[in-house]
Amino acid sequence: VERVFRWGKQVLFQCKTRCAAEEHTQRFLAVHLRMTGRLLIGAHDTSPKHLRARLVLDEGAVLFVDTRRFGTLEVYENLEQASPAGVDPTTADFTIERLTALLKRGRSEQPLKPWLLRQDRLVGLGNIYASEICFIARLDPRRAASGLNADEIRRLHGATCEVLSAAIDACGTTFSDFQDAHGVTGSYQQFLSVYGRNGLPCRSCDRSIDKIIQAQRSTFFCSHCQR
Numbered sequence: 013v014e015r016v017f018r019w020g021k022q023v024l025f026q027c028k029t030r031c032a033a034e035e036h037t038q039r040f041l042a043v044h045l046r047m048t049g050r051l052l053i054g055a056h057d058t059s060p061k062h063l064r065a066r067l068v069l070d071e072g073a074v075l076f077v078d079t080r081r082f083g084t085l086e087v088y089e090n091l092e093q094a095s096p097a098g099v100d101p102t103t104a105d106f107t108i109e110r111l112t113a114l115l116k117r118g119r120s121e122q123p124l125k126p127w128l129l130r131q132d133r134l135v136g137l138g139n140i141y142a143s144e145i146c147f148i149a150r151l152d153p154r155r156a157a158s159g160l161n162a163d164e165i166r167r168l169h170g171a172t173c174e175v176l177s178a179a180i181d182a183c184g185t186t187f188s189d190f191q192d193a194h195g196v197t198g199s200y201q202q203f204l205s206v207y208g209r210n211g212l213p214c215r216s217c218d219r220s221i222d223k224i225i226q227a228q229r230s231t232f233f234c235s236h237c238q239r
């Protein structure tokens with residue numbers, strides 16, 4: 013294993029094969045955790061509950077544990093095969109200009125919040141953070157994505173960077189399952205403004221947070237603060 017890094021929503025293990033006769037000496041093992049998957053570092057013989065795969069290292073092992081079995085492991089021969097089509101909002105490629113171009117392209121009528129979940133535009137955003145980003149940007153999640161003006165796009169860009177960096181600093185959001193490789197749970201759930209807070213007072217205006225369904229996923233927002 014030469015390098016381990018995040019690639020969109022996947023964790024990639026960049027590996028070099030030991031067989032010199034092989035055409036491709038490099039492989040990428042892509043792990044997608046999905047809902048309940050986690051990677052843990054343990055001893056060779058550790059067998060936690062719901063263990064699905066064990067990657068044996070020279071010392072110890074990486075354990076893939078997944079209660080609900082939605083997680084996946086795939087092997088790619090090059091990085092291009094593993095590449096998501098969209099822009100990673102945590103990289104320098106994510107500029108206001110790039111976001112503007114993405115918003116103006118494609119289906120104009122798609123509402124903003126489902127638009128944020130499309131991995132061929134922005135990579136890595138999940139359902140929790142999409143609702144949070146719309147709230148911080150003060151944008152109604154039902155608005156047509158392509159209808160945002162320059163100031164609104166600037167707010168959306170800023171909110172995306174702000175929410176993701178704060179969530180990464182807090183080691184993610186843990187409701188029940190997420191743990192990092194050392195078994196540490198996330199703590200961003202205590203900072204959530206709207207997600208899961210339907211019926212509770214908005215942290216900004218005290219009015220009740222609404223919950224709606226968009227593209228089969230729950231969306232939480234404040235109809236007073238988000239226009």
Ligand SMILES: [Zn+2]
Pocket residue numbers: 214215216217218219234235236237238
């Ligand atoms: Zn409000």
